[in-house]
Amino acid sequence: MNSSAQWISEQLNKRDFVTSIEVDGNRLSIVRDSRPTASVGVLSVRDVTAADVLPLVEGVQSVDFVLNKPKTGRFMGDALELLELKNVGWGGLGDAIRALRDFDRLGDYQERELTFVMRGLRQHGRVTSLTLLDDHRIAVVRQGLPDRVVFVGSMYQPTAETVRDAIDRYGDFDLFAATNPNSDPTAEAIEVAADAGIQMLKWRETLAALYR
Known part of the structure; x- marks a missing residue:
């Protein structure tokens, strides 16, 4: 089991709008109280590039949000361009919490x-x-x-x-x-x-x- 994804799952499970979370590798399937189930891909790298993001956003298995765990990490321009093209949200833990709480479609969340x-x-x-x-x-x-x-x-x-x-x-x-x-x-x-x-x-x- 991906340790970063498990830790993120534990943090998100503390939120009252989250009903349950299923962890599959570095992907989370999050059931929410009053909004559609959402999928979050978890990374733990210093510089998030398009190459890091691509496996998470390809095809029908695309996640709705890409979360990078390190507070000192950053999303590079090519990754941001790809995420915008795919209408996938992005950010850190705080961004993911706000997106999950406030949006039906996590791709509508913007920093x-x-x-x-x-x-x-x-x-x-x-x-x-x-x-x-x-x-x-x-x-x-x-x-x-x-x-x-x-x-x-x-x-x-x-x-x-x-x-x-x-x-x-x-x-x-x-x-x-x-x-x-x-x-x-x-x-x-x-x-x-x-x-x-x-x-x-x-x-x-x-x-x-x-x-x-």
Whole structure:
């Protein structure tokens, strides 16, 4: 039995909207109180790629949601593209809980912060195209201006450690978009970002910076 899938099953079974769960390898069949039975595929990798996702979403046995267990894991752009094509939800344990609780079709669940940012960037007057590099970074192509990579950070108060962790985990980016409406980056966070050649900006400031 897949130990990660078993652990996820135990966590989901604690939810009052879950009636029962059947574990089959790294797949869970979840019977819910008032919504249709749903299937969740469980991964436990650092970087989720399309190759990891493909066996879970092929054919009639496709799962409804792909859950990656590690909190430090990330979904890469090719995986996100495939999941969108297949209308399969994705995320961590918290995302799976919200999807199972709130949606009949788990593929209708979208990570809120990333969806908000993508919508805002699509409506931007200078932006001509967007590419998801992973679940926190977006490559932005602008009309008549250099390309930029935007990191989406939704935490309330980004700190110096937040910035260092983002760089270590996700690699290069140009702008750190602090998207929480109450976000208040610390002076140390701004300094660490600047030392790395990164602009630390609130969401409105990010939109303004993309015009320049």
